[in-house]
Amino acid sequence: MNVEMVNPFLVSLxxxxxTMAQVEAIMNKPTLKQGDRATGDVTGFIGLTSTNIKGSLAITFTESAIIQIASQMLGEVFEIIDESVIDAVGEITNMVSGGAKKILSEKGYKFNMAIPxxxxxxxxxITHNTKGAIVLVPFETQAGSLFVEVCFEG
Amino acid sequence: MNVEMVNPFLVSLxxxxxTMAQVEAIMNKPTLKQGDRATGDVTGFIGLTSTNIKGSLAITFTESAIIQIASQMLGEVFEIIDESVIDAVGEITNMVSGGAKKILSEKGYKFNMAIPxxxxxxxxxITHNTKGAIVLVPFETQAGSLFVEVCFEG
Structure with missing residues (x-):
């Protein structure tokens, strides 16, 4: 796996x-260590496959971060992680992987997306069951932390 | 989606x-309602894609069920969901989807598997972000409950 395959997910996020929530996310240093795992309150997850590469993307939010993001995205004040917030996480995951898929496709990597x-x-x-490298990227927003994990194998 | 595509996952589980843990799982009535969702302590998850169908499989275990299954599978007594138990869930998920993939392939459905x-x-x-049907199948074992969720779309 190389940076060329991970960066599209970070840019897309x-x-x-x-654009969807007027939230600026600041990227912190990515780590590659397998022991580092994101802990959070809600995670959007999607599998990606091509004929010879398999992968997955997880976006893990703290409660405070996703509540502010969902509130700004949907124009409604949320106080807990309810069904609307969960739907917003699914939509964000879909949009991030769709955006990354498009960039990767322009680089010659064609992926199919599973159901988020x-x-x-x-x-x-979340623990990824892979012998491949797992890239964990922490982000800070004005509302709290979120984490992106990307892994590819094959 | 039809029974023909869900049954291979149930048989494979x-x-x-x-065979791996000498645990006999008894299948209860499957439900299709979108509101019914599995609640549990550890879940193995994998995405599946083909050129025109996307899907996902989740196997959710209660703590008591997976501790007994992992103990019998690995020949070691576990008392909490530690790294070895988590690895066992990843392996079970891999084997179940691999077995189902083989059966589906014989029926003419060719899938690629993402990273579990x-x-x-x-x-x-777990909430699946799909407009397609979600099949939730509860299983009982001598050690406690587990749930399989399968969804396909496209």
Whole structure:
């Protein structure tokens, strides 16, 4: 896996948050260590496949971050992670992977996207079952933290 | 989506639990309602794609069920959901989707599998972001409950 395949997800996330929710996300240093795992309250998750590469993308939000993002995105004040907030996470995940898919396609990598899912539950942890590298990228927003994890194998 | 595409996952799960962990899982009535969602302590998750169909599989275990399954699978007594148990969930998810993929392929449905992931965290919930039907199938084992969710779209 190389930076060329990870960057489209990071660029796409910053675009989606900025245009859909007027939230500017500041990227912190990416890490590659397998032991580093995102902990958060709600995660958007999607699988990606091509004929010879498999991958996955997880976007994990703290409660405070997603509540502000969803409120600004939907023009409605949310106080808990309810069904509308969960739907917003699914939509963000879809848009981020769709945007990344388009950039990757222009670079010659053609992927199919699986059905996105949203995991909710206080302080859950996602563990990717792969021998490939996992890139964990923390982001800060004015409302709190979020984390992107991208892995590819094959 | 039809039963022909869901049954391979159920058959494959029962095979994997029986052969790898000597655990017999009894299938309860599947439901199709979108509001019914599995709640559990650890979930194995994998995305599936083909050129025109996308899908996902989630296997959600209660803590008591996965601790007994992992203990019998690995021949070691576990008391909490630790890294070895999480790895076992990833392996089970891989084997179940690999088995289902093989059966589906014989029926003419060719899928690519994404990287499996494992979500851990007390009482988390998985929500599939799809307009397609979601099949939720509860299973009982001597150690507790587990749930399979399969969805396809396209």
């Amino acid at each position: 910053m675009n989606v948050l900025s 899912s949203v995991i909710s539950g206080k302080d859950h942890i | 029962m095979n994997v639990l029986s 992931s494992v979500i851990s965290g007390k009482d988390h919930i």
